[in-house]
């Protein structure tokens with residue numbers, strides 16, 4: 001029998017014969033080659049596996065809360081298993097223990113603090129999602145990992161290792177007290193309900209006081225939205241009184257929370273000098289589209305679904321409408337300003353992204369100066385008449401923003417900041433506010449002095 005056939009048979013007989021104590025291989029969800037596999041790794045050093053397990057425990061009945069928060073419980077249970085993976089020998093196959101070069105299998109036990117995202121985030125990590133969830137039948141998880149390739153036949157060895165793993169996971173899940181998963185169940189419900197309630201409060205996002213937005217990126221969680229809390233100094237957010245903090249009731253866990261409410265259709269500037277935390281704040285708002293576990297630091301940041309970004313990039317445009325910013329087309333692209341075809345420049349592509357967001361009534365658009373086309377945001381003396389940058393649009397024709405609120409981070413774009421409705425300033429990662437009238441006066445004074453200096 002060839003290798004593939006031998007391992008197929010091993011996992012097949014294992015999946016159909018295994019009956020653990022309270023833990024069952026979910027053979028109803030096993031479709032050969034799709035939901036369960038046991039294969040030799042590309043370097044021949046390991047057997048990689050994946051198979052579904054149901055741990056029989058009716059958590060929804062024990063917790064007696066709205067089942068919508070069950071993803072919080074699944075997330076907590078998975079993190080508890082990960083937390084014990086390196087001390088419980090039977091959990092070794094989860095991260096390829098004993099396999100040469102096992103680093104590459106450690107993604108399974110990488111901690112993860114996002115409970116739920118509507119988008120496909122971090123699909124390489126083990127986390128609560130459509131395949132790892134809990135309902136009244138039990139806690140459903142997909143166990144995957146790698147084990148050293150046995151010499152010779154090894155079917156018994158494989159079956160013992162996988163059975164031991166399923167048992168060890170089952171034991172942890174069964175023994176976890178309900179009160180441990182209660183907090184994340186409530187946190188999940190709070191976030192879902194707060195997000196749903198934003199619209200009726202006239203808000204598109206809310207950042208609670210005490211939120212810790214800074215992140216530490218790791219090899220397996222290498223971008224902001226999936227990354228865990230920053231280790232070391234992580235200064236909590238506190239909404240300045242000048243920005244009228246709002247108070248919201250926590251719908252599931254009770255009590256109230258205060259923080260910054262970002263209003264529908266407003267333009268909010270996040271201003272400040274270099275490296276004061278502006279991008280981190282914007283990323284935090286974007287992360288509010290997901291639900292986070294307690295202790296993530298973003299568990300009381302909620303943002304309306306549909307919030308999006310616009311940035312400068314180069315891409316092919318096919319029928320893009322950029323007429324809000326461009327009144328004629330430069331050479332090199334074809335069509336009209338309402339339907340551009342060809343390779344878009346940085347500012348054209350960003351213009352199209354802004355307009356698309358407004359056209360689909362995105363509740364919130366986020367722009368970071370770091371990633372933006374400056375010539376789409378502020379006016380320059382060389383700029384042709386046929387271009388109207390965003391600062392001019394906000395000044396002369398705010399209705400063009402439609403229903404979409406705008407939050408942007410800026411340091412150098414003074415003339416854009418001057419057009420905001422509210423200005424929050426970050427200084428050493430702490431928030432304060434500056435009155436827009438005062439900012440405009442300061443800016444006018446600075447520009448006058450600059451002009452005087454140029455004419456001397």
Ligand SMILES: Nc1ncnc2c1ncn2[C@@H]1O[C@H](COP(=O)(O)OP(=O)(O)OP(=O)(O)O)[C@@H](O)[C@H]1O
Nearest residue numbers: 214233234235273274275276277278279280370429
């Ligand atoms: N609240 C915070 N507590 C601790 N560290 C923070 C906080 N916010 C941001 N940081 C850290 O400060 C550094 C700079 O943050 P960030 O890139 O957000 O600043 P910025 O104002 O956007 O910078 P630039 O003006 O250069 O674009 C990063 O290392 C970030 O992790």
